[in-house]
Amino acid sequence: MIDNELLNFIKRTVTKFLMEDYMPFPVNRSVCSEWANGMNIKKGLSEVVLFTGCSYQLAELGKKFDDILPSLARFKGIERFSSFAKAFYKPRNERANKILRNIAYLLKNSGVDFSYYEDEPYSGTILLELGMLDEFKQYAEKLVNFFVARGVKKIITVDPHTHYTLYRIKELNPSWNVNIVNYYELIKGAKAEGTYVFHDSCLYSRFLGMRDTIREVIKGSGIELKEDEMVTGKETSMCCGGPLAPINKDVSDKIARNRAEALKNVHNKVLLACPFCYANLSPYVEAYDFAEVVKIE
Amino acid sequence: MSNNKDWDIAIKRGVEHNIPRVFKVLREHPYLEDLARKVREGKLEVLSNLDHYIDMTIKAVEKIGGKAYFAENAEQAREIVGKIVGSKKRIVLGKSMVAYEVGLRKYLQSLDNEVWETDLGELLIQFADEPPSHIIAPAVHMTRERIRELIKEKLNIDPGDKHEDIVKVAREFLRQKFLTADIGITGANAVAADSGSIVLVENEGNIRMTSVVPPVHISITGVEKILPNLEYALYEALVQAAYAGLYPPTYINVTSGPSSTGDVEQKRVSPAHGPKEFHLVLVDNGRRKANEDNVLREALLCIRCGRCHFHCPVYRVLDGKWGDPPYSGPMGAMWSGVVYNDYKPSLMCTHAGNCREVCPMKINIPKVLEYLKHKYYTNGTKQ
Numbered sequence: 001m002i003d004n005e006l007l008n009f010i011k012r013t014v015t016k017f018l019m020e021d022y023m024p025f026p027v028n029r030s031v032c033s034e035w036a037n038g039m040n041i042k043k044g045l046s047e048v049v050l051f052t053g054c055s056y057q058l059a060e061l062g063k064k065f066d067d068i069l070p071s072l073a074r075f076k077g078i079e080r081f082s083s084f085a086k087a088f089y090k091p092r093n094e095r096a097n098k099i100l101r102n103i104a105y106l107l108k109n110s111g112v113d114f115s116y117y118e119d120e121p122y123s124g125t126i127l128l129e130l131g132m133l134d135e136f137k138q139y140a141e142k143l144v145n146f147f148v149a150r151g152v153k154k155i156i157t158v159d160p161h162t163h164y165t166l167y168r169i170k171e172l173n174p175s176w177n178v179n180i181v182n183y184y185e186l187i188k189g190a191k192a193e194g195t196y197v198f199h200d201s202c203l204y205s206r207f208l209g210m211r212d213t214i215r216e217v218i219k220g221s222g223i224e225l226k227e228d229e230m231v232t233g234k235e236t237s238m239c240c241g242g243p244l245a246p247i248n249k250d251v252s253d254k255i256a257r258n259r260a261e262a263l264k265n266v267h268n269k270v271l272l273a274c275p276f277c278y279a280n281l282s283p284y285v286e287a288y289d290f291a292e293v294v295k296i297e
Numbered sequence: 298m299s300n301n302k303d304w305d306i307a308i309k310r311g312v313e314h315n316i317p318r319v320f321k322v323l324r325e326h327p328y329l330e331d332l333a334r335k336v337r338e339g340k341l342e343v344l345s346n347l348d349h350y351i352d353m354t355i356k357a358v359e360k361i362g363g364k365a366y367f368a369e370n371a372e373q374a375r376e377i378v379g380k381i382v383g384s385k386k387r388i389v390l391g392k393s394m395v396a397y398e399v400g401l402r403k404y405l406q407s408l409d410n411e412v413w414e415t416d417l418g419e420l421l422i423q424f425a426d427e428p429p430s431h432i433i434a435p436a437v438h439m440t441r442e443r444i445r446e447l448i449k450e451k452l453n454i455d456p457g458d459k460h461e462d463i464v465k466v467a468r469e470f471l472r473q474k475f476l477t478a479d480i481g482i483t484g485a486n487a488v489a490a491d492s493g494s495i496v497l498v499e500n501e502g503n504i505r506m507t508s509v510v511p512p513v514h515i516s517i518t519g520v521e522k523i524l525p526n527l528e529y530a531l532y533e534a535l536v537q538a539a540y541a542g543l544y545p546p547t548y549i550n551v552t553s554g555p556s557s558t559g560d561v562e563q564k565r566v567s568p569a570h571g572p573k574e575f576h577l578v579l580v581d582n583g584r585r586k587a588n589e590d591n592v593l594r595e596a597l598l599c600i601r602c603g604r605c606h607f608h609c610p611v612y613r614v615l616d617g618k619w620g621d622p623p624y625s626g627p628m629g630a631m632w633s634g635v636v637y638n639d640y641k642p643s644l645m646c647t648h649a650g651n652c653r654e655v656c657p658m659k660i661n662i663p664k665v666l667e668y669l670k671h672k673y674y675t676n677g678t679k680q
Contacts, residue, residue, distance in 0.1 A: 002644050010673070131644065131670025206650035230316060238610040239649035247644055254614040255647070 002247060005049030006065040006070060007130075010246055014126055016134045019142070024058070025065055028090040031057050032120040034101035046135050048113035050104065050183075053123030053162025056096035059116050059275035062126075065247040066252075092210035096275065098289040103158050106187040106294065112157055121146055123162040124169075129243045140169040143165035143174050154179040154184065158291075160203035160210075160274050167208065184273075184288065192221040192293045196288070197228075199281065202236045204273060214273055218290055225268040242276035252280070304616045310394050311437045312530040312607050319542040319604060319655075329539045332532045333657040334630035339529035340521070340598050340658070343490065344588050350523045351579060356492055357493030361554035362567050364572075373397035374517065374580045375569045378482070381385040381576055386479040389471075389511065391497070391504040393484025394432060394601060395519050395580050397623040398636055401482070408558025413474045417467050424451045430625060433541050433603040437522055438617045455521035471503065481507035481572070482659070485518035486529035486600070488577070494527050494553040495577065505548050512583045514552065514572040519589075520579050522596040527551070533600060540602035540657040588633045590669040598658040601636035603628075605652035605662060611645050619645060627652040627662045634669045640676070643669035661670040 014024045023029055032054040036043075041050075107114060116212045124143060127136035139244050149153070155178055159161040184203075198218065205211040219225060230236050230267060241255030260281050261271050270287045272278055312317035323329055343350045345422050351367060359364035368374035378401060382388065388410050390402060403422070405412050414423045414564030418436040420427050429435030438445070444463055449455050456466040485495040485502055495516045497504050508514050524530045531549070567573070587593040606612045606626035612619055620629025620642045630642040645664040653662050 002641060006663055007644075018407055045342045088550065098318065129648070131667050132674055133667070133671040180418070190541045202647075202651075206580065207648075229320070230313075235651055235654045236316065238613075239647045239652070241473065243647040244645065251614055251645070258610070258614060 003070070007247070011132055011135065012124050015139075015164050016130070016140050018122065018124060018127070018135075022142075024122055024126050024152075025053070025061065027058070027061065029119060029121075031093070032089050032122070033116060033118045034092075035097040036104070036116050036118075036231065038156055039101060041104060041106060042115035044115060047151060048112075048114045048156065049150070049152050050107065050114045050116045050122060050156045050158070051123075051162065051166075052100055052116075052158050053165065054120060055123065055125070055159040055162050056275040057093055057124065059092050059096070059279040060093060062276075063245065063279045066249055069247075082226075085273060095292070099275075099289050101159065102291045102294055102296050105296045106291070107156065107183060110186055110188040112156070112186050114217065117150075118230060121285055122166040124250075125161040125165040126246070128165055128168060129161075129249055130246065130291065133267075136168075137172060138173050143169060144173050147175070147178065151212075154181065157182050160201040160208065164203045164207055179279070180209060182208075184210060184217050187217065190217060190221045191233040191294050192218075192223050192271065192290070193295075194293065195226065195267060196269045197267035198228045198232060199240070199263055199270050199272040199277055199287075200232070200234075200241050201257070201272070201274040201277055204238075205234060214290075218271065221290075221294065225271070228266045231262045231266050240274075240277040240280040242280045243246065245280070255282040257284050301438075301616055303443055307438050307440045308613055308617075310440075310666055311431075311434065312613070313429075314480065315542045315604075315607050319540060321538050322542065322544040325545065326539065329536060329544075330657075333536045333540070333596055334400070336529060336533050336536050336597060336600065337658050339524045339532070340592075342370050342525050343523050344597055345542060347520065347585060347588055350525070351520055353490045354488055354493060354523050354579065356643075357489075357491060358554065358575075358577050359493075361493050362557070363493060363520050363554040363577060365577045365579065368399075371473060371580075374461075374582070374594050375404045375602055377391070377405060377578050378515060379408055382410060382480055383515070387474065387477055388412045388480045388482060389415050389478040389507045390419070391481070391483035391499070391507040392419045392433075392435070393482070393517055394623045394627070395484055395517050395663045396482065397429065398516070398582065399580060401517065410648060413478075415471055415475070415501075415507055416499075417464065417501060420467060420471070422449060422490055423435065424448070428542065428618075428622030431603055431606055432601050432623065432625060435524045435623070438598065454615055475503075475506040475510050478507075479513040480513045480515065480598075481509075481511040482515045483519065483578075484506050485516050485522055486535035488523045488579075489525075489527035489530040490523050491526040492553055493577070496527075496530045497548070497550040497552070498538050498548070500543050500547040502548060503667075505550055508550060509556075509571045512568075512572055513576070515572045515576045515578065516552070517578040517580065520581055520584050523579075531562040537600045537645045538659055539601050540600075540604045540655075542604075562615050583636045583638070584667070592665055593635060595660045595665050596635050599610045599628050599632070599656075600658060601628070602648075602657060604657070608655050609652035610649050611647055615645070627658075627666070631660075631665050631669065632661060634672070640669045640673035644666075644673060646670070 120201040245252040371550040430438040624632035
């Protein structure tokens, strides 16, 4: 069920890339901030920063990485080769960029003042997801130093994994003086339409206490949500399977198919709020992120 | 992973029957949440001074005419029970996860005893010679179609396709075993430290028969099942039944030593109609070590209601084979670490968090599993 060699490979390579270049895969770091091109958002030092954690930008790529992991793990010396690749490899993800731009518009329209970083680091969530806590602590320290050096007092997150990761980093570093807020807590007057069933992110719903906040924003926008106690309840809404993908792709896929089937029985259009849920569920069901169906004027 | 259509059908049916029923029970009896909170408090009280409560329990059992034993590990537990039982006996077993954990049925069979599981699910597991797939519903992986075939094969009787008729055939088979058994062995849902009583909750009536009809009753259970007193132990039974979805439970059995009567001049004498001997075997097997660890201690609060299994996306796709038997599902991934030092099952947790939401003991299961993942990376696991 679990391939030890594969796990060791992930542990070794992901940690190496993160510690060397703040990215989990050999990818050019500029992919994290290209969404902001042409948006006239402040760059660099600022007390309030919009931090994407690179989740939306890497979710689809991560899925591809999960697909090829078993063969990569058997490829001796791949780590050395990959170090060169990261400087050149710049996957473009228009959907992720659109979602992030929409989020930035929503924040601006709500009167929120913020900046962003062109050299934005990855959040480190994969280490936490896999339970590699020693490596996570090591990376967390690096990330705290990154933010402290830039004088950050408030971090705005856009996805549940980055938000939860920062929450856990703060737990590890209680003296880190920072306020972590999610964009759903800040936006006002978002408008959208249509009928959907909402697939809750496990982290937002059950670990971060944001279930009601997010539903209020979505329903307040004009969207009608179909509910079913057995499918969309706090205790019954299931994981998309994403966190297991690097460990066991088959189990991860089956969880995703089960979840998609259950959601389809409630409504054919699924709304969600997490890039990894989208990556896992969209092959099996018509799925949309809230930030891509919201109207931007 | 399950490529087994039987599992997909069986677990879907199990989930659809169980989850709404538990919701309904909890809505209709809101006091159950208070009782669950008290049980957690009681268990934490015991765990904070476990050796003291083990000692107190042993003395209390002896005071009421029973015999009590402490087993450090599975081997000691088997030996203790083996000595009480001897050989060439007929034994009826009430479902006990600890009995499974220490390998009791097969050990007693190896001593030339005839041993029968009496819980229907467990009997089916015995017939099929398979590990259980759920902590309280051990045969949840079998559809009724498969169960029909199994009974046909083992008992040469075709029970038909109806749930009721399958149960009837099992009842007729087991009744004769109950009435002729030399020894009854059960587990315990809770043990009261003050009175030495054990509390068992059930619906089938098999535990009642197992613990009353044969002349000797042996209860085998983990030390974490001790509660400070009989009041808390009774609460545990109510809470376990409710969160398992069968409430009110058909039977709650309280056993305090061998049978007795006070009808002749009010002098309490033993035995009366029930067993003339009562033995309690308290098993450690990793529990006290886990109790010394602040994170793993949480696992010891588990009351084995099995609710977390049905709410877990991973358990639902893994064919009941997540964790080391009999410990399956999210709680099983924790308990594989507690009793078998096997941390690998924890790696399959997706931290969906549903288990934590529905746990009556409020165990932060994902947190415990994250901790076990960390132990896996740092300490390795059993080979």
